[in-house]
Each structure stands twice: as structure tokens, then as C-alpha cells.
Amino acid sequence: MKKRRFLSVLGLIGLTAALLISGCSSQSSTQQGDKVELYMGYSSDPPTKKKMEEIIAKFEQSHPHIKIKTMTAPYDDFYQKLTTQIAAGNAPDLWQSDGTKVFGYAQRGAILDITDYVTKEINKEELNGLEFNKDSDGKYWGVPQGIQVGALFYNKDLFDKAGVPYPTADWTWDDLKAASVKLTLDANGKHADDPAFDKKSVKQYGFAFFGSSRGAFNILKAYGGGVLDPTLKKSIINSPENKKAVEWMVDGMQRKLFPNPADLKAFQSNFKAFLSGAVAMQIDIYAATTSMNGAGLNYDVAPMPKGPDGKRFAPVIANSWVINKKAEEQKVKAAKEWITYWTTSDEAQKEWTEVGEAIPVKKSVANSEMFLNPATKPENKKVFLDTLEFAGTIDTNAVFTEWVKVFTDNLAELFMDKYGTDEFITKTDEGIQKVLDDFFKKQ
Amino acid sequence: MLELQTKQQAKPAVKKRKWLDSEGRWGLLLVSPYLIHFLVFVVGTSVASLYFSFSDYDILNPPKWTGLDNYAKLFEDPLFYRALWNTVYFTILYVPAKTFLALLLAVALNQKLKGLKFFRMVHFLPVISSWTVIAYVADAVFNQRIGFANAFLSKLGLAPQNWLIDEFWVIPVLVLIAIWKSVGYMMIIFLAGLQGISSDMYEAASIDGANAWQKFWRVTVPMISGTTFLVVILNTIYSFQNFEQIFVMTGGSTEAGSTGGANNASLVLMLFMFRQAFSFFKMGYASAIAWVLFLILLAITLIQFKLQKKWVHYD
Numbered sequence: 001m002k003k004r005r006f007l008s009v010l011g012l013i014g015l016t017a018a019l020l021i022s023g024c025s026s027q028s029s030t031q032q033g034d035k036v037e038l039y040m041g042y043s044s045d046p047p048t049k050k051k052m053e054e055i056i057a058k059f060e061q062s063h064p065h066i067k068i069k070t071m072t073a074p075y076d077d078f079y080q081k082l083t084t085q086i087a088a089g090n091a092p093d094l095w096q097s098d099g100t101k102v103f104g105y106a107q108r109g110a111i112l113d114i115t116d117y118v119t120k121e122i123n124k125e126e127l128n129g130l131e132f133n134k135d136s137d138g139k140y141w142g143v144p145q146g147i148q149v150g151a152l153f154y155n156k157d158l159f160d161k162a163g164v165p166y167p168t169a170d171w172t173w174d175d176l177k178a179a180s181v182k183l184t185l186d187a188n189g190k191h192a193d194d195p196a197f198d199k200k201s202v203k204q205y206g207f208a209f210f211g212s213s214r215g216a217f218n219i220l221k222a223y224g225g226g227v228l229d230p231t232l233k234k235s236i237i238n239s240p241e242n243k244k245a246v247e248w249m250v251d252g253m254q255r256k257l258f259p260n261p262a263d264l265k266a267f268q269s270n271f272k273a274f275l276s277g278a279v280a281m282q283i284d285i286y287a288a289t290t291s292m293n294g295a296g297l298n299y300d301v302a303p304m305p306k307g308p309d310g311k312r313f314a315p316v317i318a319n320s321w322v323i324n325k326k327a328e329e330q331k332v333k334a335a336k337e338w339i340t341y342w343t344t345s346d347e348a349q350k351e352w353t354e355v356g357e358a359i360p361v362k363k364s365v366a367n368s369e370m371f372l373n374p375a376t377k378p379e380n381k382k383v384f385l386d387t388l389e390f391a392g393t394i395d396t397n398a399v400f401t402e403w404v405k406v407f408t409d410n411l412a413e414l415f416m417d418k419y420g421t422d423e424f425i426t427k428t429d430e431g432i433q434k435v436l437d438d439f440f441k442k443q
Numbered sequence: 444m445l446e447l448q449t450k451q452q453a454k455p456a457v458k459k460r461k462w463l464d465s466e467g468r469w470g471l472l473l474v475s476p477y478l479i480h481f482l483v484f485v486v487g488t489s490v491a492s493l494y495f496s497f498s499d500y501d502i503l504n505p506p507k508w509t510g511l512d513n514y515a516k517l518f519e520d521p522l523f524y525r526a527l528w529n530t531v532y533f534t535i536l537y538v539p540a541k542t543f544l545a546l547l548l549a550v551a552l553n554q555k556l557k558g559l560k561f562f563r564m565v566h567f568l569p570v571i572s573s574w575t576v577i578a579y580v581a582d583a584v585f586n587q588r589i590g591f592a593n594a595f596l597s598k599l600g601l602a603p604q605n606w607l608i609d610e611f612w613v614i615p616v617l618v619l620i621a622i623w624k625s626v627g628y629m630m631i632i633f634l635a636g637l638q639g640i641s642s643d644m645y646e647a648a649s650i651d652g653a654n655a656w657q658k659f660w661r662v663t664v665p666m667i668s669g670t671t672f673l674v675v676i677l678n679t680i681y682s683f684q685n686f687e688q689i690f691v692m693t694g695g696s697t698e699a700g701s702t703g704g705a706n707n708a709s710l711v712l713m714l715f716m717f718r719q720a721f722s723f724f725k726m727g728y729a730s731a732i733a734w735v736l737f738l739i740l741l742a743i744t745l746i747q748f749k750l751q752k753k754w755v756h757y758d
Contacts, residue, residue, distance in 0.1 A: 080721060087502045108503045108724070200602075262605040266587035402723045409707060442499070 034065055038334040041071040041085075041095035043078035051355045055348050059341050066334045071095075086110050086324075093327040094335035096145050099317035100212075100396045102133055103232075106141040107398035112323040115140045117336055127343055128361050129318035132393050136231055142320030143339050146358025148285040149387050150213060150315040151301040152176075153292070153378075158183060158204065158280040167281070167302035173222060173248065176281065176305050180206020180257040183280035192257055199256045206257040207281040209249075210270045212404045213315040213394050214283045216411055220245045221392070222307035227407065227432065232397040233440045237429040244308075246414070246421050253415045260415040285317065286359050286384055293356075293377055301378045303387055316391035319358065359384055399439045406431040496730035502720075506727060513731035523732070525707055526715040529614060533711060534682040536618040542674050545626050549633030550663065563634075567627035574624075574691045581620045581692065607693055610708040617709060621688055625681070629674050636670030637663070668755040676747060683740055686713035712736050 042052060049072055056068050071092055073081055079101070085091040097105060105111045118140040124130055129144040154167055164182050167175075184192035187201035209215045220226055225242035228235060236242075252258040259273060267273040274282040275295045283304070292299055304314040321339045323332055342348050342361075349365040352358070356376075360366040372381050397403075407428060414424040471478075496513055500506035517523050552563050569577060584591045585606040593603035606616045640663065648658050664671075693709040712732065720729035 083502050083721070083724075104724070105503070108501055110503045262587065262608045265605065265608045266589075268582060268586070399723070405718075405722070 035067050036065060036330050036334045037067045037069055038094060038331055038338065039069050039071070039092045040335075040338070041078070041082055041092035043075045043096065043098075044072045045074060048355055048357055051351060055342075055351050058347060058351075059338065063337060063341070066337065068338075089326065091324050091326075093324050093331040094338060095322060095324070097142060097320055097322045099132065099148070099319045100394070100400050102142045102318075102320055102322060103135065103396055104398045104400060105322060106135065106139075110325055111141055112325045112327070112332065113139050113141065114143070114323060114336075118143065121336070121340065122343065126363050128359065128363055128366060128388060129316065132316055132318040133320050142318075142322040143343060144318040144361040145321050145342065146319050146352065147361060147388070148213075148287055148317040148319065148358060149384050149391050150218065150283055150285050150304060151383050151387055152281060152304055153274065153284050153288065153299055153301050154281045155274070155277060155279070156298045156300060158277065162280075166300070167305070169303045171302065171305040173219060173305045173307060176207060177248070177252055177257065180252065180280070181255075182206075184255075184257045192255060202256045202259075202263070203278065205259045205263070205273070205279045207252070208259050208264065208270075208273050208279040209283050210261070210264060211408065213285055213317060215408070216246075216249060217394055217407075218283060218304060218313050218315055219249060219307075221313035222305065222311055223248070224307060224309060224311055226395070227403070228395040228397070228436075232395055233436055235429050235432040235436065237432060238425055243421060243425060246424060250414065250421060254417075261412040262416060285315065287357055289378060290356055297377075299378060300380050301383045302380070303383055312390050314387045314391040315394045316388065317394070317396075397436075399435050403432045403435045406435060492730045492733060495727050496734050498727045500727040500730070501724045502726045503724065509727070513728050514735075516728065517731050517735065522707065522710065522715060526710045526712045529709065530683060530711045530713075532614055533618060533685065534679060536615060537621060537682045538675060538678045540618070541622045541626055541629060541678055542671065544622060545629035545674065546633050546667075546671070548626065548630045549637055550659065552630070553634060553637045563630075566630055569624045570627045572624070574687045577620065577624050577688075578691045585616055585620075608708065613693065613709045617688065617692065620692070621682075621685065624688075629678065632674055632677075633667065633670055636667040640666045665756050669757050672747070672751050672755045676744060679743060679747070680740060683736065683743075684713060685711060686717065689714050690717070 040056075042048075044052060052070075052072070056070070060066065060068060071081070071085075072078065075098075079098075082091060082095065091110075097111075102111075106113075115138070118130070122130065122143060127144065129147045130140070133142040133144070134140050152167055152171075156166070159166055162182050164179050167179070181192045183204065183206040184202060185204040186198040187203050188196075188198065190197045192206070209219070217227060220242050223241045223245035225239050225245055226236055249258070253260045259279065264270045264273055267276065267278065271288070271291065273279045274284075275291060275297065277297070304312060306312045321335075321342065323335045327335065344362070346362070346365060349360050349362045350370060353360045353365060353371050360371055365371060366385055374381075410424055410428045410431065413419060414421070419427070495506055497508060497510060498506035499509045499512070548566060552559060552566070556562065582590070587593060587603060587605050587607075590606070592606065596603055604612055606612050644662050644666065645658055648662050653661065689709055689711050713736075716729045716732040716736070719725040719732065
């Protein structure tokens with residue numbers, strides 16, 4: 001009797017442990033009959049989640065042998081969860097990756113090299129942004145899910161009030177600064193070129209830039225400089241072109257034409273400065289149109305200005321579908337079917353365009369009246385498509401977040417007059433190179 | 444001592460229990476849910492993080508043993524010292540001020556006042572509010588453009604300040620807000636301590652002719668020194684582990700290029716660790732930071748335990 005009780009106790013403990021352990025690991029059965037269950041991850045907010053579910057339902061109708069199970073969460077949560085899932089070996093078979101993170105997964109061996117599939121089955125002529133996921137060895141790691149490209153956003157009301165003509169495609173960065181002088185106002189309504197202008201009480205700024213895709217990176221590039229060389233393993237910060245660009249920025253900050261990091265902080269979020277109508281121009285990407293339309297802003301877009309030698313640069317981020325390196329063969333096959341559906345089906349492309357979150361990856365849909373619809377703001381959406389001709393990636397590699405942190409931290413110190421341009425250049429060059437070496441030298 | 448020994452001898456010798464007799468097994472069964480949880484989620488994770496701290500671990504791939512590399516790197520990292528100093532500075536301002544204020548409030552609210560419950564509740568309200576809410580309220584005061592603090596300064600003819608980004612101001616302002624948010628909790632602990640002091644003590648002091656101030660210093664303070672000790676330890680640990688406030692108020696988004704707190708003026712150890720782990724995929728390095736943080740806290744707590752003999756009285 002006693003022995004039996006003891007055994008039952010042991011059994012219970014074992015059962016509890018088993019439950020705990022099984023709760024932590026692996027997916028349950030993945031295949032029912034002939035159906036393949038494809039596990040898919042994407043980051044979302046309520047409108048994109050709803051739309052994605054609709055598209056999935058349509059896909060399942062036309063692909064009855066595939067059943068899609070999803071994992072989704074808001075941006076930050078999604079990537080945290082995904083990271084732990086990859087570590088635990090139960091990540092989705094397929095996920096939508098932020099364009100800036102694709103090489104991070106690739107260079108850490110988490111996603112599948114899909115060069116073969118892309119070259120054989122994807123029609124490059126019909127697709128926007130495919131080349132942005134190709135690494136320096138010519139391998140493809142993802143297929144675009146939606147394209148983000150940068151442009152100069154401007155507040156039409158503020159331009160009208162100041163009597164300044166709207167930005168044009170011919171603008172240089174110096175033209176932008178000249179316009180900023182007239183668009184910067186202090187509390188007494190004095191312009192920045194007025195001798196009585198009070199720098200301590202600026203209530204409207206000409207132009208704002210911050211972060212990576214919306215920031216200084218673009219100006220360095222237009223001036224012929226940049227941050228990393230084409231191998232993305234070496235810093236090229238220390239160059240006369242960069243110095244010239246940085247001096248141009250510092251001059252604008254010191255004259256209070258551009259808000260510095262402390263000025264932006266006063267708006268709670270960097271984005272609110274432009275959204276609240278306190279800034280006349282800002283670099284931003286297509287996704288920003290959603291919040292700007294939500295705020296009822298009267299705005300439009302122009303191409304990014306040119307540098308002193310006529311060079312032009314705009315940032316592009318190709319958010320992409322990537323496939324888990326550990327996915328089983330039949331799931332990889334199903335994942336490819338989904339990607340092909342996503343990139344070729346007019347139905348899926350049009351549905352997704354409706355949320356207004358990204359530029360469609362299928363060229364025919366991007367060029368259609370549906371996307372270019374002049375009835376919704378910004379009127380000049382064609383700017384985004386034209387920009388794709390000269391746009392480039394923002395040097396995204398495995399340590400992107402880390403070098404960007406060094407870059408933006410140092411820029412902030414520079415803009416807050418902690419040190420001068422020369423010190424910024426040497427310090428940033430060393431700091432970024434150290435981040436790169438830490439990762440690439442070890443491999 | 445002698446008395447104790449005789450007592451023990453007087454007791455009948457306890458029969459040595461066999462390991463895991465029926466009663467023992469039942470005991471084990473009943474504590475097993477906790478035990479399993481403890482072994483898996485406390486001991487297990489601690490051992491794992493200790494192992495990670497000696498390895499190169501990017502979360503996505505299995506850890507590779509690298510010995511003391513992470514620790515060596517950590518002690519050469521200027522940002523680590525920056526974060527450590529910010530944390531220590533925060534603690535130096537935070538612990539004494541908050542402990543003193545909590546005691547003062549507790550004494551004030553231990554009197555027979557009208558609306559006592561209301562006042563106690565008011566001071567406890569920020570404790571139960573989330574940091575996001577507190578951040579909004581704090582922004583109304585410390586926002587550089589529209590905040591109440593700068594409006595007040597300009598009324599006095601003084602220059603406005605960048606409270607939450609300026610290197611001089613950011614930590615004191617964060618401390619101020621942190622104290623306001625959580626002082627109510629420590630006040631409750633003190634109140635419980637105060638109510639444990641017998642009124643005889645005060646009566647005796649009155650008869651001896653002590654005034655209110657003397658009663659506070661000579662009776663209240665020594666009598667609740669045990670509570671004060673607890674509060675000091677809790678506050679120290681809390682201030683070293685402060686993450687949420689810094690994350691919410693000076694911005695620590697994992698998104699690339701977010702500039703909030705960009706000048707690292709408010710970078711504390713917890714935020715530093717979070718960034719390494721979840722923004723930069725350096726879980727090994729982050730684990731090393733965690734262990735160093737743990738050792739620092741352990742050392743401080745041990746020192747406090749040593750020092751308590753000098754000032755803490757248990758009746």
C-alpha cells in the first residue's frame with residue numbers, strides 16, 4: 001500500500017515535470033492528413049492584422065493543401081518573441097522581417113539562402129526592391145513583402161504662410177537650408193534671418209532629421225560620403241565629403257533652423273514635431289503617411305534634395321519574407337508557395353495596398369491608379385516610385401542596430417555642442433569600426 | 444547558553460527519521476510544485492545565465508565557451524563605467540531622500556488627523572499607477588516646451604532647462620519622480636512599524652519631560668530602526684534595478700536609431716544590459732553584466748548587514 005502511494009507520488013512529480021518540459025518545447029503535430037501546416041510570423045497593429053488575416057483566408061481557399069498558423073504581435077514584442085523562438089528552435093517556418101534585420105538573421109545563420117528559388121521562380125522585372133536583399137556575395141535572403149522608401153515630406157500650410165515655393169526635384173540641400181531660414185520662426189514670429197530673431201524661443205523649425213533612415217545618413221550619402229564601404233565590414237566615416245556634410249548639419253543646428261535632439265525631446269516623440277505642425281520639412285519613409293493622414297496634416301512629398309555634386313540619395317527598406325533555416329522541406333515548399341502568391345497575386349497586392357502601410361512590391365500594382373490615387377494624401381505619390389531608381393539601403397548588416405547606436409549617440413553629442421566636427425569624425429570612425437570588428441573578425 | 448543546553452538535554456531524543464517515510468513523501472509531494480518551479484525557473488535559469496556569461500551567445504545560435512572574455516571586455520567598456528556611475532549616482536540621491544521622506548510622511552500620517560484615510564490613499568496612489576501614466580504626468584511638469592517647471596522658471600526670469608536630456612539635470616529629475624512614485628509604499632511599511640511602538644514609551648518620555656522633537660529622535664527613530672533597515676535595503680535594490688522608469692521616460696526603444704536618452708546621460712546598468720541582450724544580440728555579454736550587477740548588490744547588502752549592528756536595535 002505504502003509502496004503504491006510512493007509510486008503514485010513519484011508519478012505525479014514526473015507528470016508535472018513532463019508537463020512543464022513539454023510546455024516549453026516543440027510544436028505539436030504539424031501535419032494533418034495531406035495538409036501542410038505552415039507556421040507564419042508577422043508584426044502587426046490592428047488594421048494590418050485584420051488585413052493579413054483576410055489575405056491568409058483567400059490564400060487558403062486557393063491553396064487547400066496548406067493551413068496557415070500565425071504568430072503576431074506589435075513591432076517590438078514581435079521581434080523579442082521571435083528571437084526567443086529561434087533560440088528555442090520553435091520559430092515560425094516563414095516570417096516577415098523588417099528590411100533592416102534580414103542580414104542580421106542571415107549572417108547569424110537563422111534563415112535560408114533562397115538564391116535558387118529567387119533566380120528560378122521570381123520574375124525580377126515585375127518586382128520592386130528584390131535587389132536590396134542581395135548580399136555582397138550575390139546571395140538572396142528574402143523576397144520583398146512591402147517597400148519603404150524615403151522622401152522629403154513638407155507641410156504645405158507652413159510653406160503657404162511663409163510664401164515660400166514648395167520643394168522641387170531640382171532642390172539641393174543648400175536650397176533646403178535657404179528655405180528653412182524663411183520657415184524658422186521664434187515666439188515673436190521673427191524669421192531666422194531677422195537680426196532680432198531669438199534662438200531661445202523657436203516655435204517653428206525649417207527641417208528635422210533624426211535616427212537612421214530619417215537622418216544624417218542620407219545627407220552624408222548625398223555629399224558623396226557614407227558610413228560603411230560596400231563590403232559593410234569597414235567604416236568610411238573619416239572622409240572630407242562626410243566632414244563637409246556634417247558641418248552643413250551643425251551649421252543648421254547652431255542657427256536653430258533644425259531642431260537638435262533636446263529640441264525634439266520636447267515633443268515627446270521625434271515624429272510629433274512634424275506631425276504637430278512645428279516643423280516645415282522632414283525626411284521620412286512611406287509608412288509615415290498613415291499617421292500624417294491620421295493627424296489631418298496638409299502635406300506632400302518631394303524627392304530627396306541633391307548634394308553639391310548633384311548626387312542624390314534616398315533610403316530604402318525592403319521588408320521581406322524570409323524562411324527559417326530549420327524549416328522542414330515540405331514547409332519550405334509551402335512557404336515558397338505563399339511568397340509566390342504574395343508577390344504575383346493582384347488580389348493580395350491590392351488588399352495590402354489598401355492598408356497604406358507600404359509601397360506594393362508588384363510593379364503593376366504600384367504603378368496603378370489604385371496606389372497612385374491622387375484623392376488621398378500625399379498627392380505626389382509617384383515621387384516614391386521615381387525615388388526607387390536612385391534609392392539605396394542604409395548599410396544594414398548583422399550589427400546594424402549597434403553601429404547605428406554609436407552613430408546616433410555621437411551625432412547627438414555633436415549637435416548638443418559636446419565636441420566639434422573633427423572629434424566627431426575620429427570618435428565615430430573608431431567606435432563603428434570596433435563594433436564591426438567585434439562581429440566580423442571573430443567569424 | 445548553559446540554560447539552553449540543559450533544556451535540549453531534558454528533551455527526549457528525537458527519533459531519527461528515515462529519509463522519505465510516508466510523512467516525508469507527502470511533504471515532498473506537497474512542496475513539489477514550488478520545488479519544481481524553484482529548480483527550473485530559479486536555479487536553472489541562474490546557472491544557465493552564469494554559463495552564458497562565460498560564453499559568446501547571440502541567442503540565435505548555441506553558446507560558445509569563451510572563458511573570461513565577456514568580463515574582460517566589460518571592464519574595458521567605457522559605457523559600462525558610465526552606466527555604473529549613473530546607477531550609483533541615482534542610488535546616492537534616491538535612497539536617503541526617499542527613506543527620510545517616507546518616515547516623515549509616516550509620522551505625519553500616524554497622528555490623529557481628520558481625513559487620515561484620504562491622505563494615506565493620496566500618497567499611495569502613484570504607487571499603483573503604471574510608469575507610462577506617471578511619465579505623462581511627469582512630462583506635464585518637466586517638458587522643456589510646455590512643462591510647468593520651465594513656465595515657473597521663466598516667470599522668475601530664469602532660463603528654461605532641458606530637464607530630461609541635460610546631463611546635469613536628468614538623474615536628479617528622474618530621482619525626484621521615482622521618489623514621488625514609490626514613497627507611498629515605504630510610508631506604509633513605516634506606518635506598520637510606528638504602530639508597533641507601544642504608547643507606554645511615549646508616556647514615559649513625556650513624564651521625563653521630553654518634547655516632541657526629543658520623542659521623535661530618542662523614541663521613534665531607535666524603535667523603528669529595524670523597519671528603517673528593511674526600507675534602506677529595499678530602496679537600494681530597487682534603485683539598482685530601476686529599468687522601467689528609465690526605459691519609458693528617456694526612451695530605450697529597441698528600434699534602430701531612436702534618439703531618446705541618446706547622450707547616455709541616463710544610461711543605467713539595467714538599460715545597458717537590456718540593450719546588449721535584446722538590441723545587439725549579445726546575451727553572453729548581457730549575462731556578464733547581470734552577474735556583475737548581482738555581485739555589487741550582494742556586496743552592498745552584506746556591508747549594510749555589517750553596519751546595521753551599529754544602529755539597528757531589535758527589542
